[in-house]
Amino acid sequence: MPERNSEGFLEKPEHWYPEIAEFIAREDGISLSENHWEIIKFLRDFYRDYQVSPPSNRLFVKAVRERFGEDKGNSIYLMQLFPGTPAKTACRIAGLPRPTNCL
Amino acid sequence: MPDRTLHILNKPPEHYRHHLCLEAIGPEDGLVFIENGVLAVVQLPTSAPDRWYALAPDLEARGLIGQIGEDRVISFDDMVELTATAGKVISW
Amino acid sequence: MSTLIIIDQPPYGSWEGREALDMAFSLAAFDQPVTLMFCGAGVNWLRKGQNAGKVGQKSVERNLAAAPIFGVEALLACTEACNRYGLTQTDLLDGVTVTAVGPELTSRYDHVTFAG
Numbered sequence: 001m002p003e004r005n006s007e008g009f010l011e012k013p014e015h016w017y018p019e020i021a022e023f024i025a026r027e028d029g030i031s032l033s034e035n036h037w038e039i040i041k042f043l044r045d046f047y048r049d050y051q052v053s054p055p056s057n058r059l060f061v062k063a064v065r066e067r068f069g070e071d072k073g074n075s076i077y078l079m080q081l082f083p084g085t086p087a088k089t090a091c092r093i094a095g096l097p098r099p100t101n102c103l
Numbered sequence: 104m105p106d107r108t109l110h111i112l113n114k115p116p117e118h119y120r121h122h123l124c125l126e127a128i129g130p131e132d133g134l135v136f137i138e139n140g141v142l143a144v145v146q147l148p149t150s151a152p153d154r155w156y157a158l159a160p161d162l163e164a165r166g167l168i169g170q171i172g173e174d175r176v177i178s179f180d181d182m183v184e185l186t187a188t189a190g191k192v193i194s195w
Numbered sequence: 196m197s198t199l200i201i202i203d204q205p206p207y208g209s210w211e212g213r214e215a216l217d218m219a220f221s222l223a224a225f226d227q228p229v230t231l232m233f234c235g236a237g238v239n240w241l242r243k244g245q246n247a248g249k250v251g252q253k254s255v256e257r258n259l260a261a262a263p264i265f266g267v268e269a270l271l272a273c274t275e276a277c278n279r280y281g282l283t284q285t286d287l288l289d290g291v292t293v294t295a296v297g298p299e300l301t302s303r304y305d306h307v308t309f310a311g
Contacts, residue, residue: 108301108302119203119235120203123234123296126296127296127297127300127301132298191305191306193301193307195309
């Protein structure tokens, strides 16, 4: 298991692999479906391209909406997939740094 | 009077933002030099608008109070008044 | 209420520019119209081909590329500063508009604010 910080985020996003996602998701009581993987893959690509996690939950929702449209780019959908603060939960599972503006 | 922009400039003449402020200023705008910005009064830039002022305590602190006409020297209260009546304020 | 945020500090030397970027993203998050303008040494944010890993930082070039996705309306670069730093349109990030600083520009925004 790669190194993680006190909130469970990977110290280095490049150390992520899919089994890690399964493991972290289980800690949150989430069993990963195709819909989860779609968002996780989106976040991995997002981080590769922009070197930043979506900084807040609103911007996470906005970025998902840009990519997948209103059906998936809304907070209810994302909250159902990634309970709690969706941006935080999803970034943790996807091995990305903690969104800077999420409490 | 309303809708005019008031520019508040606290950077010395060599500072890039001092230059930028003078670029962005319109002829109808107001300009107030404060803090190190007051050093500009020694050699006023040609691009300064007609309505320019400098803050008294900052001039006095730097020994510059005698360098400019009294009508250009303003108090804190005057600056508040200018700020309150301006359409928009930009603090450079 | 539209906001123009001016970044006139070079990248990597200080955190002020990144704070301004954060401010821009936060405004965009709440659907407030925001434009980023790069002036002076700040235009170096926009140069293609940055490898910030060499100084242990994230690339501001990459970070900035996310601006349109988050809803930042425009990225502007000061003509004079681009000339000064040898930046032509092809050297700049995609989607950057080169424009002169002047009263016409600042009058288009309700707020004009700075990094640091």
